[in-house]
Amino acid sequence: MFKRRKKETPGLDTTSTADISFMLLIFFLVTSSMDTDWGLPRQLPPPDDQTKEEELVVKQRNALCLKLDAENQLTCNDEPMTIDNLSKRVEEFVANADDDPMMPEKSEREVHLIGRCKVSDRHVIIVEVSPKATYDAYFQMQNAVVAGYNHLRDELALRQFHRPYAKCNAEQRDAIALVYPQRISEQTVNGKQ
């Protein structure tokens, strides 16, 4: 008569766990951002003033002088130039395919993976930007210069390694960067820097 009725513990109701985790998920979706940063990577020179001495000995034929004035007008060796033509000009200047005596000197060097070839390691692109020029104009100029270099490097990479520069491994990229090094010297006119 007094036999205890066996109590059955009810199973834990887990139906709402899904809702709770959904809420967490939505919270994370809202507070986090997935946008990836894109940009033009550049390397600044170290802060000492060694670059100045170097510039003094640059020969006329080795220098490409890009100037951006306060009205965002681009001149290349004192001739007016548009942004669209700039990358082509940089390319011709750096490559100097015909060994033009007016274009930068090249030296012959043994490059790992590529072998003996002519290396354009004397050229300098001198960039002078007025502080009043806009950032956009400066950026477009940088972009065009980098485009010129990238095109040259891509061509060499396709010829040597049969794939574009971006797809090469680190060793191959180093070899290509040795043939076409980026030599850009920046100055700001009117005192500051």
Next chain:
Amino acid sequence: MKKGVFRRKKHEMPGLNTAALPDLIFTVLFFFMIVTHMREVDLQVRYDVPKGTEVQKLAHKSSVSTIYVGRVPGQPADSFYIQLNNKLATMADIKAFVESERAQMNSDDQPRMTVSIKADRDVPFGMIAEIKQALQQSFALKVNYSAVEKKIKIKH
């Protein structure tokens, strides 16, 4: 109805088992927690970054610090401000900012520390040059001019 030998047994539809649903959602949750990163700053400046063709994706998020340069709503359109972390700052603060950012990074990230400059396209270059000089003096030599990709390539 006649009771027959072939009487159909009544099938009972079993309820859908949702026990694994939370696990599933947790998996998605963890995925998002890993691939995304928290929004760290409230933007106080408005900026419109330039468009470029040669832009690259910025790797190693943990080693990237950002300097924002842009307009502040309500201020005249030709005055530009620098934002570091959550507040507006001046040129003089950049050095301290780089130092503190560097101190927060672990030793793997320190050598590849990159400063991403997110600046409006109308900012005068003089301002950018000053920022660059400040970065140079604090040995943050890797910079990244933040931009969006323009689809049309420059013709060769």
